[in-house]
Amino acid sequence: MTLLVRTDYPDPLWLQAVDVIRRDVADGRLPVGSRLPPERELCEALSISRVTLRKALARLVDEGVLRSSHGRGWFVASGGGTDWPNSLESFSETADRMGLRASSRILRQEIVPATIDEAEELSVAPGSPLFHLERVRLLDDVPVAMDDSRVPAALVPGIEHIDFGLASLYERLASEGVDPHRADSTIEARSADDSLATHLSVQPGTPVLVMHQLVVDSLEHPVLASTIRYAGERYRLRTAFARSQKADHR
Amino acid sequence: MTLLVRTDYPDPLWLQAVDVIRRDVADGRLPVGSRLPPERELCEALSISRVTLRKALARLVDEGVLRSSHGRGWFVASGGGTDWPNSLESFSETADRMGLRASSRILRQEIVPATIDEAEELSVAPGSPLFHLERVRLLDDVPVAMDDSRVPAALVPGIEHIDFGLASLYERLASEGVDPHRADSTIEARSADDSLATHLSVQPGTPVLVMHQLVVDSLEHPVLASTIRYAGERYRLRTAFARSQKADHR
DNA sequence: GGTAGCAAGAGGTATTTACAAACTCGAAAC
């Protein structure tokens, strides 16, 4: 605990205390399961009052870093800090959580006329311009998924000139006033075909997780259809489902 | 604000204050968007100190009931932001939609002591009795999935004698006052091992969709852990994700 | 040898007090 909190810093003292303790946990100076010094000692060590310290500790409980035991002390929570998304965890959120770097490799980016099937799914006229974006998604330069997205070109003028190696498709849609509201999805397990296996650097036939999503705005207009194929050994979807009372699993 | 907090009640004052304010909001005495009296007035009205009141207010922010504006006051938050209608189509709903008949074949139904891992996941003591239910789920007598569920036996007395070829696990839990509230889930693609392949009547190595769920009640107590393995060629999860507009609290 | 009870140490709750920072609004200055 070398760092102290400083009154001449702009951040509130309790936030500085949060950072100090969180860092000590992350660096292993406070191993998982270990007990922290008593509150009164921590106060002295950090030169803050007990109220301020307890505000910091409360935040760390919220973050799942610590837990308290009445009469016994403060303990570093087990690393399984179940930090569940309340919707589907996005690719970059997964990367953040695992401390990895997310990136993309563009395979295809063009505007083509919509086929009958595409037109039907996205509620546009057959032959109307459709933006195709095909990317390999990587975590720390390891290919993890193939993302094939289609957007009606009319929604985002000039979309074919955006560099999606850097830009986020969702952010671009949002900046054009497109408001993703719901994503109707199907999820299934398939075998990798030769083409997919090549792009993901896996053996043909290995299991892949195929998620197809149709994203609609608040007026139920389709704005994006995407198919993401995840290498089964390299990715795991995380989400939280609300259980309606009538859901029966007979 | 008719009710007061009382020092001679067992609940902490700040918790009583939370209840009072939450009730006022629920009853419409504090309409959505309205401003609360200043903290100092609330302190006096509730006969508690400002620190105690602020602890209550902080909790209500966590619950999404209130929000504060520096220099302006406290406001009742719009209730419609925090809903997360992520839903997952259940096995029997899928059967209904496709006009098929859902059934189960029991492989294993017994009470065994919880292992360390199981105990940790379900927040019970290691060695405490755990109900294991292993079933093959069929659609029109075709095996489609293998369901392995674990429930703390204390939740449903006599659970080991129920015929789950007919009864619904969720209905049984509900009838015992267990209220499934949320299911934290991971979904991945794997290859079928020999045992699974036999039960599902597929070739070993074919892709399977593995969904693991931890179901918790409204108090965040785990009530059920289940792993369902779907034959990739025979089943497709259908779900709707809400795109959360939520900001991070960093 | 077992058990009840006490005391020390830990977190939990609550009060009082003080000052800082952000917002509102009206009055004065230009």
Added chain:
DNA sequence: GTTTCGAGTTTGTAAATACCTCTTGCTACC
């Protein structure tokens, strides 16, 4: 007429203090 300033109000942060409850371990008693 517009801007600027400042007083007043309100939330945000922080300290010092007191006492309660729970856990643990030791001690003394039976």
